[in-house]
Amino acid sequence: MRPVFLPKNLGEVWEAWEQAPMASVYAGGTDLLVKLRAGLANPPALICMERLKELKGVRDEGETVFVGAGSTHTELLADPMIQAHFPVLVQALQVLAGPPIRNMGTIGGNVVNASPAGDTLPPLYILDAEVEIWSRVGSHTVPIIQFILGPGRVLLQPGDLMGGLRIKKRSGRWVHHYEKVGLRKAQACAVASLAAILKTDANGVVEEARLAWGSVGPTVAVCPEAEEALKGRPLCVETLRDALPVVQAAISPIDDIRATASYRRHVARGLLLRLSLLGGQ
Amino acid sequence: MIIRFALNGEEKEIEAAPDRRVVDLLREDLGLTGTKEACGTGECGACTILVDGAARLSCLMLAIQLDRRSITTIEGVGSMEALHPVQEAFVEKGAVQCGFCTPGMVLASMDLLREHPAPTREEIRKGLAGNLCRCTGYQKIVDALEAAASHLAEKRGKP
Numbered sequence A: 001m002r003p004v005f006l007p008k009n010l011g012e013v014w015e016a017w018e019q020a021p022m023a024s025v026y027a028g029g030t031d032l033l034v035k036l037r038a039g040l041a042n043p044p045a046l047i048c049m050e051r052l053k054e055l056k057g058v059r060d061e062g063e064t065v066f067v068g069a070g071s072t073h074t075e076l077l078a079d080p081m082i083q084a085h086f087p088v089l090v091q092a093l094q095v096l097a098g099p100p101i102r103n104m105g106t107i108g109g110n111v112v113n114a115s116p117a118g119d120t121l122p123p124l125y126i127l128d129a130e131v132e133i134w135s136r137v138g139s140h141t142v143p144i145i146q147f148i149l150g151p152g153r154v155l156l157q158p159g160d161l162m163g164g165l166r167i168k169k170r171s172g173r174w175v176h177h178y179e180k181v182g183l184r185k186a187q188a189c190a191v192a193s194l195a196a197i198l199k200t201d202a203n204g205v206v207e208e209a210r211l212a213w214g215s216v217g218p219t220v221a222v223c224p225e226a227e228e229a230l231k232g233r234p235l236c237v238e239t240l241r242d243a244l245p246v247v248q249a250a251i252s253p254i255d256d257i258r259a260t261a262s263y264r265r266h267v268a269r270g271l272l273l274r275l276s277l278l279g280g281q
Numbered sequence B: 001m002i003i004r005f006a007l008n009g010e011e012k013e014i015e016a017a018p019d020r021r022v023v024d025l026l027r028e029d030l031g032l033t034g035t036k037e038a039c040g041t042g043e044c045g046a047c048t049i050l051v052d053g054a055a056r057l058s059c060l061m062l063a064i065q066l067d068r069r070s071i072t073t074i075e076g077v078g079s080m081e082a083l084h085p086v087q088e089a090f091v092e093k094g095a096v097q098c099g100f101c102t103p104g105m106v107l108a109s110m111d112l113l114r115e116h117p118a119p120t121r122e123e124i125r126k127g128l129a130g131n132l133c134r135c136t137g138y139q140k141i142v143d144a145l146e147a148a149a150s151h152l153a154e155k156r157g158k159p
Helices: A010-019 A032-037 A073-077 A080-085 A087-094 A099-104 A107-113 A121-126 A224-230 A237-250 A261-278 B022-029 B085-093 B102-115 B121-127 B138-157
Strands: A024-026 A046-048 A058-060 A064-068 A130-135 A138-143 A148-150 A161-168 A174-182 A190-200 A206-214 B002-007 B010-015 B048-051 B054-057 B070-072
Touching (some): A024 A032, A058 A080, A064 A080, A073 A087, A073 A099, A073 A107, A087 A121, A099 B054, A121 A190, A121 A206, A174 A261, B054 B102, B085 B138, B121 B138
Parallel strands (some): A024 A046
Antiparallel strands (some): A058 A064, A064 A161, A130 A161, A174 A190, A190 A206, B002 B010, B048 B070
């Protein structure tokens, strides 16, 4: 039997960690409990964060929004603040797994699991989300691009807990877009995905663009060169086509059970060209 | 450890290992075999239960997480004499083939109808997207949900 702690507040988390310093943390259990059952993890104890009130909810901080790591995907989908400011995140959450998993899984879990296919990650990258890390001695924040180190690896030291995400609200006219290609519409990991936010002027000319691809590298793939290449040009197929070479250089997909690397390159290309469909918006 | 929770409307106090999977606790310790296990990894929805009314997967929950929650399994839905309107609609529309996915489908349907009392066919498909039927009888399941929604609306309409 493995001890399981169910802390209700942060004080109880630190106590649990004192008793079981090597304990693994989970909230929804949709990743860790699968690994445990498959024998891919064997921690001496577990700490379940589902009742930790400090990790729950979305807070308006004025210029920024704080999203508690323990907020479930279903809670975030229904949150007026998330809907108003981060439609690209909403679009990703809508295609993340299926309803029961969305009722259980949390955004903190999706980030800390650091899967290359994690649906919330490309949106969080382009929104410049910062990860707030809590420990017994205090808290600090790290940009998500620095927080995620590789597949399943993040910048958490023993005794660190991901408290939440801080995301800046954006001003101006941004089009939000998330598209995922999977082997089925629900309950499927992305073969490739693209999150994009684009700021255009009244004539449809791109003023600013942020792009991030999922499932085409060990972590989310970003391409500042492509973002630069779209600037000052109309959002059309020709513009996007010109950005393809730098995108192909920025991604490094692999073959796995879902798709081959070369298919993923085709999909990553198609996802970019399809941004032209947003040109009229 | 002692775990206290409400199971199908009845207060329970049971002794269980905190890391026992809820699906095992229900099926093996409590004999409630209506909850099915197929994939054991959160892909199929066969083990769906309602936790405080929301669909969750009992294969990815540990016993300690039941503490002070209200749980509904298929055994707590309707009775032999009076089926729940969702169950009635499944029978009426022939939405059952082998039946293995049915308990999970019925519970996921109840959660869906709680959130969307009058769902479109598209909303039904999205709402049941976490539950797989390998007999591929989805059309009739969607038909059943449409029927159940209108039966429930009729019931609500009555004084």
